[in-house]
Amino acid sequence: MRIPFRIPGASERLFDVVGFGLNSVDLITVVAEYPASNTKQRLQRFARLPGGQMATATVACARLGWRARYIGSFGDDDLGAFSRDSLTSAGVDISAARTVAGAANQFAVILVDGRSGDRTVLWDRDPSLIMDVADVPRDAVTSGRMLMVDCHETAAAARAARYARDAQIPTIVDVEKVRPGIAELLQNIDAILAAQEFPGALTGHEDLGRALRTIAREFGAGLVCATLGKEGSLTWCSGHEIRTPAFQVDCVDSTGAGDVFRGAFIYAYLEGWPLEAAMRFANAAAAVSCTRLGAMASVPSKEEADRFLAEAEPVRYFEAR
Numbered sequence: 001m002r003i004p005f006r007i008p009g010a011s012e013r014l015f016d017v018v019g020f021g022l023n024s025v026d027l028i029t030v031v032a033e034y035p036a037s038n039t040k041q042r043l044q045r046f047a048r049l050p051g052g053q054m055a056t057a058t059v060a061c062a063r064l065g066w067r068a069r070y071i072g073s074f075g076d077d078d079l080g081a082f083s084r085d086s087l088t089s090a091g092v093d094i095s096a097a098r099t100v101a102g103a104a105n106q107f108a109v110i111l112v113d114g115r116s117g118d119r120t121v122l123w124d125r126d127p128s129l130i131m132d133v134a135d136v137p138r139d140a141v142t143s144g145r146m147l148m149v150d151c152h153e154t155a156a157a158a159r160a161a162r163y164a165r166d167a168q169i170p171t172i173v174d175v176e177k178v179r180p181g182i183a184e185l186l187q188n189i190d191a192i193l194a195a196q197e198f199p200g201a202l203t204g205h206e207d208l209g210r211a212l213r214t215i216a217r218e219f220g221a222g223l224v225c226a227t228l229g230k231e232g233s234l235t236w237c238s239g240h241e242i243r244t245p246a247f248q249v250d251c252v253d254s255t256g257a258g259d260v261f262r263g264a265f266i267y268a269y270l271e272g273w274p275l276e277a278a279m280r281f282a283n284a285a286a287a288v289s290c291t292r293l294g295a296m297a298s299v300p301s302k303e304e305a306d307r308f309l310a311e312a313e314p315v316r317y318f319e320a321r
Contacts, residue, residue: 021054060263117251256295
């Protein structure tokens with residue numbers, strides 16, 4: 001099955017992928033076990049690493065070989081400089097991003113359970129980093145062959161997606177939470193890649209397949225997918241349901257796995273792969289990322305993902321009833 005969107009040719013745009021949304025600096029702490037209240041324990045590991053939903057997904061696209069641009073807000077502090085440098089060193093263009101004077105960059109304290117790799121994210125974001133709809137740069141968000149947005153600033157993301165739609169550029173959203181304005185955003189999206197809990201929270205349907213079908217019908221999205229962690233992913237597209245199993249790995253840290261999934265899906269999308277192969281590759285890249293600490297630092301190269309896939313089982317494909 002082919003992904004049902006036309007992608008502009010490589011010569012038609014300066015970039016292959018434009019990402020619009022959050023960047024962060026992650027202060028990652030690995031603990032022997034999740035801490036109980038009013039206790040102490042020594043950290044097993046600590047690292048300051050770059051992250052953020054859209055920054056990580058955009059870096060994944062760049063590391064896999066595509067021309068990538070990031071648009072978002074940086075603070076003008078040390079963390080902001082660190083976040084900017086992490087993107088430019090990965091080959092991502094940030095010329096259309098802004099640095100907000102007097103603002104602290106977004107950051108997160110992430111507790112990683114050393115037994116399972118599961119993580120708990122405690123984050124903070126300076127309100128002055130919020131991008132208003134008037135701040136969305138039309139020329140920049142339409143400078144790629146695809147636009148990828150997150151759901152944190154729904155009004156600004158919806159404006160960016162409308163600009164892309166008007167320019168006949170496919171739009172993809174990384175959505176994890178029902179926020180005010182989410183319906184307007186989804187109405188401007190071609191491919192919805194959602195966190196596991198989102199479809200049910202949005203539609204009220206406990207059955208995930210039914211929730212995905214409802215979202216596709218109500219918002220006119222050609223593809224709706226839910227990432228399911230250790231269960232892989234479930235996708236609804238063109239009247240078919242595709243279940244892609246996860247790959248078994250020794251999980252070190254699950255931080256950023258969903259962002260890597262989205263970046264790897266876009267890589268395969270731009271390559272023109274069949275949908276089943278794209279989902280399998282995205283699940284594999286996310287699995288590899290879980291074997292490493294951090295979000296952006298865990299993104300695999302194409303060669304690493306290919307080696308991992310060499311021993312994988314074929315994807316399972318199901319036609320919806």
